[in-house]
Amino acid sequence: RLLTVTGVQTCALPISAVFLLFAALFPTSPAMARSASCEREGATLQLLSALSCLSVRPDYTGAYNRSAQFGSSWTDDDHDGLDTRAEVLINESTTTVVMNASGVTVRSGRWYSLYDNKVVSIAIQLDVDHMVPLAEVWRSGAASWTLARRKSYANDLGVGWTLRAVSLGENRSKGDDDPSLWMPPYRGSWCTYLVEWVDVKIRWGLSMNSAERSAIRNNWMSAGCSNRAKPPKVRVRLAP
Numbered sequence: 001r002l003l004t005v006t007g008v009q010t011c012a013l014p015i016s017a018v019f020l021l022f023a024a025l026f027p028t029s030p031a032m033a034r035s036a037s038c039e040r041e042g043a044t045l046q047l048l049s050a051l052s053c054l055s056v057r058p059d060y061t062g063a064y065n066r067s068a069q070f071g072s073s074w075t076d077d078d079h080d081g082l083d084t085r086a087e088v089l090i091n092e093s094t095t096t097v098v099m100n101a102s103g104v105t106v107r108s109g110r111w112y113s114l115y116d117n118k119v120v121s122i123a124i125q126l127d128v129d130h131m132v133p134l135a136e137v138w139r140s141g142a143a144s145w146t147l148a149r150r151k152s153y154a155n156d157l158g159v160g161w162t163l164r165a166v167s168l169g170e171n172r173s174k175g176d177d178d179p180s181l182w183m184p185p186y187r188g189s190w191c192t193y194l195v196e197w198v199d200v201k202i203r204w205g206l207s208m209n210s211a212e213r214s215a216i217r218n219n220w221m222s223a224g225c226s227n228r229a230k231p232p233k234v235r236v237r238l239a240p
Contacts, residue, residue: 050234059139115184127171135176180215191225
């Protein structure tokens with residue numbers, strides 16, 4: 001079969017030739033080529049490459065209410081009597097934890113607080129931080145989620161980087177800020193912090209705004225992360 005293509009000159013081309021011509025004029029974009037790695041479970045990506053996995057768009061600015069939109073407390077999804085906070089504290093302690101008399105809350109253990117490079121042994125001195133804060137998740141995609149999915153995010157124990165036990169004061173200093181507004185005071189943690197931030201955004205299909213994206217790139221370069229012998233890498237672990 002022949003197909004007539006009209007341009008400066010009119011000519012007849014076999015359909016196979018038209019397909020080759022189209023492919024030459026409109027090759028697969030880099031974004032399309034990268035999408036397979038971004039969605040391949042278990043893939044590891046350099047952070048600066050991983051940024052291209054995320055859509056860049058302005059934050060959603062609709063009304064936000066934490067308890068109404070993410071639930072008012074930690075949940076116990078596996079029904080073992082331990083809520084998400086207790087599970088994180090048990091998982092992250094480098095020693096066997098001591099429980100309170102109730103047997104459902106943690107009293108002591110040994111935790112490393114990434115944000116300020118401190119070791120903490122008393123559980124009440126720790127917050128369990130959402131690496132990407134709930135309000136930021138709301139702004140970058142969760143406003144369109146069901147309540148059930150938002151609760152799943154808020155209690156995500158499927159990976160070790162959505163939730164992290166850190167010094168109470170540093171978590172509250174961070175608040176709901178993204179990396180354009182807040183970075184850990186301990187600069188040695190920046191590379192890990194930025195990788196885990198992007199890890200979470202990819203895992204949950206979240207977007208980022210342009211200031212956030214620029215800050216991640218700039219802070220990564222400023223901290224010399226790419227110059228490390230073994231820079232931390234983004235791991236693709238997609239949420240259920």
